[in-house]
Amino acid sequence: MNPSILSSERVTSVNVAKEAERLFRSEHRLVCTRTDRLFAILMSLQWPAAVAAALLISSRTWVGGTSSVHPHLIAAVYLGGLITVPPVLLAFFRPGERYTRHIIAACQMLMSGLLIHVSGGRIETHFHVFGSLAFLAFYLDWEVLATATLVTLVDHLAMGYYLPASIFGTATASHWRLLEHVLWVVFFDIFLITSCVQGLKWLHAVARREADQELLLYQAYHDALTGLGNRLQIQKLMGELLMPGSKEPRPFALMAIDLDRFKEVNDTLGHQVGDELLRQVSQRLMAQIRKNDTLVRMGGDEFALVLDGCTSARVAESIAGRMVESLNKPFSLGDHTARIGASIGICLHLDEGQDATDLFHHADLALYKVKNSGRNSFMVFDENMRAETLHQMSMEHRLRSAVLENQMHLHYQPIVSTEGRLLGFEALLRWNDAVHGDVSPVDFIPLAEKTGLIIPLGAWVLQQACSQAAQWHRTGNKLMKMSVNVSSIQLAHKDFVTTVLTALKETGLPAELLDLELTESALIQQHDSSYESLHLLRRFGVKLSIDDFGTGYSSLSYLRDLPVHTLKIDRAFVKDIEISPESRTLVEGMIDMAHTLHLRVVAEGVENRKQMEILVEAGCDEIQGFHISKAVPADDARRFINVSHGEPEIKAMAGAAKVRGLAEVLAR
Ligand SMILES: Nc1nc2c(ncn2[C@@H]2O[C@@H]3COP(=O)(O)O[C@H]4[C@@H](O)[C@H](n5cnc6c(=O)[nH]c(N)nc65)O[C@@H]4COP(=O)(O)O[C@H]3[C@H]2O)c(=O)[nH]1
Incomplete structure (x- = not known):
């Protein structure tokens, strides 16, 4: 050659x-x-x-x-x-x-x-x-x-x-x-x-x-799109660097580089823009390295880098830091501007006894850890990482099977008015795994987002929740709304509107009874097309709530630009409202602001009577939390419905006390 x-x-x-x-x-x-x-x-x-x-x-x-x-x-x-x-x-x-x-x-x-x-x-x-x-x-x-x-x-x-x-x-x-x-x-x-x-x-x-x-x-050794080397080239190089029998072991650092949010750009702005983005990424990465370092594109949005002669984790980290920083700057792609990030896993080859497969595996484990810790950063592999990451990988594997084999189910948490009237439910996913036991959605939803499983999973949740709500609707509970959490990845997906409308059509649930909950941070990551999707759904009658309000982005302009119907104040503000005057002032301020914008307000995470009293006094419209009930299976939710319907004194009692929750009512 x-x-x-x-x-x-x-x-x-x-x-x-x-x-x-x-x-x-x-x-x-x-x-x-x-x-x-x-x-x-x-x-x-x-x-x-x-x-x-x-x-x-x-x-x-x-x-x-x-x-x-x-x-x-x-x-x-x-x-x-x-x-x-x-x-x-x-x-x-x-x-x-x-x-x-x-x-x-x-x-x-x-x-x-x-x-x-x-x-x-x-x-x-x-x-x-x-x-x-x-x-x-x-x-x-x-x-x-x-x-x-x-x-x-x-x-x-x-x-x-x-x-x-x-x-x-x-x-x-x-x-x-x-x-x-x-x-x-x-x-x-x-x-x-x-x-x-x-x-x-x-x-x-x-x-x-x-x-x-x-x-x-x-062609055999290069990537046609970026002109960088390809997987074969880095394998060849690693083979040479790790050549058994060579007199001195050659130290080097290997980096596994993954772009964050590339898929979103590619899916929303098209493949040509995606290709241009990859070309610009490769140029920016090349600008950060020396001539004898080897950067290759492994495929898709994955790159790998060999720093020949690098013996210091600190040096490798500083180069990785520069790369992440350079990729954080906006990319100008014709008529569009895109922001992406990068996650980098690093491993060092300092002595003999490791082969290329081990080294790639270690760099991948470090990369995996970075991705699970919020992405857009870098980490150097160490032995402690192995067990933790393997656990994560096993979770990922089991989650995949659970989603594909429909092993998940939904629980429903009631949402009530301050008069104690049952207004509807929030559908919350539950996963009981044979190996890992009950896994919280706080842990597996990010994993599902990372792996893309959130798309089929989210569609299933929508279908299931709408079907349940439609069933209750048919049995006489005409105004029972169903809130469904929507992840930013789902919202950015090109088929999102179709998925929602199909769920409504197939289940027969009136669109006004479906309330999509989006977090502030999810909204801020969106492109114009996602905003269009939300406006379109609103025209069909679907409602939109801002979940975890107050924890996300500081700009509130999205409240002006989007057809938002409800704000859900995050439970972090409600948690110590009865002991912290600052929290109380904040919540009061949020409620006032929401009302000025003609939005309804739901307080999440209400755990006791005192909190509820304060919220009612502050003018909050709806209450959700353990004080009313935890999320329960569909059959138990049905009992709430029956009670709230069948017993007129509930209304009277709740109305009289102005603060009485359904849990209290049911406990009597
Ligand atoms: N300490 C406390 N917690 C309370 C109280 N009342 C409700 N909660 C919990 O607060 C979470 C409310 O859901 P979220 O803010 O949408 O937050 C949800 C939501 O962001 C996400 N999630 C759950 N199901 C789905 C889903 O189907 N799709 C998507 N995309 N995300 C989901 O997972 C998060 C956590 O869900 P869960 O673990 O079910 O936790 C639920 C609920 O069990 C309370 O009084 N005290």
């Missing part, structure tokens, strides 16, 4: 045609460089050969003259040097350059001419010229052959015809021989140029094949 394919500079620019051209040029340059060197050697041999030939000829032909040195010898020494030195220097100092090969070609042909001349034609013309041309064909450059041919013809015309005996004393060629020679050169040249073109074609084909192979290799 060509390791260059894995380098990040090349990652974004792979384009087969361009890559083939680049490879061709580099291969061709290599061919030319080698041929330059070959000619440097050849020419350095030809110069002494020319001098030797001149010596030989001068010893035979020079029978006495004014000068003691034969002109052939002078030509061989000086002209030979002049012809040899520049190309040899160029071949060594500027190999592979275009002008180098042209100068070499010209000088080589001049040298051929010189050799023929100084040897008085004894060195066979055809042999030497054709030999030189044949060698020049190694350049795979027909222009070089053209240069060589031109120089040969000029040289032969000049030296062989126009300046024959005047310089060397002997004519080197007859007219006919010269013509024959020129024809041979042209003929041979055509043959060489043809083979040269074939050679070039072959070199192009080789380069194209290599580029194709590179592309295949690139």
Whole structure:
């Protein structure tokens, strides 16, 4: 494998045609460089050969003259040097350059001419010229052959015809021989140029094949969307880093990175926006790491990072912190702006004995812990995490089976007016697991949200609660409302409105009797489409309550923008209302504000008579809490209904006391 394919500079620019051209040029340059060197050697041999030939000829032909040195010898020494030195220097100092090969070609042909001349034609013309041309064909450059041919013809015309005996004393060629020679050169040249073109074609084909192979290799090791490496690349890298038998263990840190809320963006704004978001995420992450760190996209919204040579948890944490911070900044995606977060699990490889699977598992366990602790943060794996996380994983597994096999059930907590009239119920999920026993929704709802199980589970709750309320409605309790908790994930889901309307249609429950409870924090995470869903449902008559009011977001603008019907004051404010004047003032303020906005107010978590009295005095409209009743199974809820209907004195008593709860009434 060509390791260059894995380098990040090349990652974004792979384009087969361009890559083939680049490879061709580099291969061709290599061919030319080698041929330059070959000619440097050849020419350095030809110069002494020319001098030797001149010596030989001068010893035979020079029978006495004014000068003691034969002109052939002078030509061989000086002209030979002049012809040899520049190309040899160029071949060594500027190999592979275009002008180098042209100068070499010209000088080589001049040298051929010189050799023929100084040897008085004894060195066979055809042999030497054709030999030189044949060698020049190694350049795979027909222009070089053209240069060589031109120089040969000029040289032969000049030296062989126009300046024959005047310089060397002997004519080197007859007219006919010269013509024959020129024809041979042209003929041979055509043959060489043809083979040269074939050679070039072959070199192009080789380069194209290599580029194709590179592309295949690139695709195998890279993620097409982001240009980052992929799962295979990190596995390969980890295999190299953990190579058994390597002399020194190579320390490194592995990070498992998951984007928070990516799915919501992808589902609500579409896949193209999701793709763009992933591209921008990868750029931001790349900006936080060094060149020899390896960031890959494992698939979906999961990334992994290897920090080669990292031995310190503190360093890894600071890099993870920077990454989380950079991903918290808003993303500009065409017409939209999105905010996401990231959860990062880190594990360090400091000694031998761990394999890649262990390390990925540890990083995943740490990641899992981060996600369960509220996301958008990072954690380094430690051994204590293992048992806790495995417990969580088992919960997740069992929750999945419980949801898919319909092992959950609903309890109903009554909601009453301050006069003690039963107004309806809040449906609350219950899960009794064979292994984990009774699991609180406070624990399993976040798990269901995290795993996406909240979608089928929430749909089931809606269906079940509506069906129960419709049944009570049919048996004469016409105004019994049913409150159902809705998670932010459900609200953001594209099928949310359909799910609600289907539940109403299939069960026959009038829409006005369904009250959807959303927390403030759930509302604040929503996009425009969720707000549209709520307005649409309101138009059908469905009511909307703000649950846990006062605990969430500080801006109250959603009260203006949404068709809210009821505020449910969180039990944290009600809890010590009878002992804390501050809590009392706060609750009074909330009730006043709600009434100014024409909203009804439900106080949650009312546990005693004193609390109820204070709330009634403050003008609260509805009461819910253990003082009235805990959430009970449907059959017990039915008893409440019967009592509230069948016994007129309840109303009278509750009305008289203004504060009497159903629990008290039932206890009598
Ligand atoms: N200490 C105290 N607690 C009281 C009192 N009266 C009621 N509660 C508890 O307060 C919670 C009220 O529900 P929530 O605020 O909607 O809070 C709910 C709701 O956010 C979530 N949840 C429950 N069922 C569902 C569901 O079907 N779907 C969704 N999305 N969330 C649900 O789980 C949360 C907790 O539910 P639960 O454990 O059933 O706890 C219930 C209820 O049992 C009281 O007087 N004192």
